[in-house]
Amino acid sequence: MIISSDIHPQKKVYYIGALIIQELKQLGTTEFDFFNLYAALKEKENISMNLFSxxxxxxxLLGAIDKKKNKLIVCF
Structure with missing residues (x-):
């Protein structure tokens, strides 16, 4: 189950996914590098590489991002 009664929702994939989308909108780019995005998000929120991945x-899986050569692209 994705949504639960956990007292730490900031450690859930849907929360981090929302932060990733927010960061991508602020950057205003359609292509991004995995490690650059992780570094930018790590400055704002203390997350592990596993949770980010x-x-x-x-x-x-939702279709919000896709892979193109060595970059990830935004699909929204």
Whole structure:
């Protein structure tokens, strides 16, 4: 189950996914590098690489992002 009664929602993929989308909108770019986006998000929120990667996987499954050569692209 994605949504639960957990007292730490900031450690869930849907929350981190929302932060990723917000960061991408602020950057105003359609292509981004995995590590650059992680570094930008890490400055604002203390997240692990695993949680960041899982959140990107979740966004990929939703169709919000896609892969193009060595870059990730925004689909919204």
């Amino acid at each position: 899982l959140s990107l996987d979740w966004l990929f």
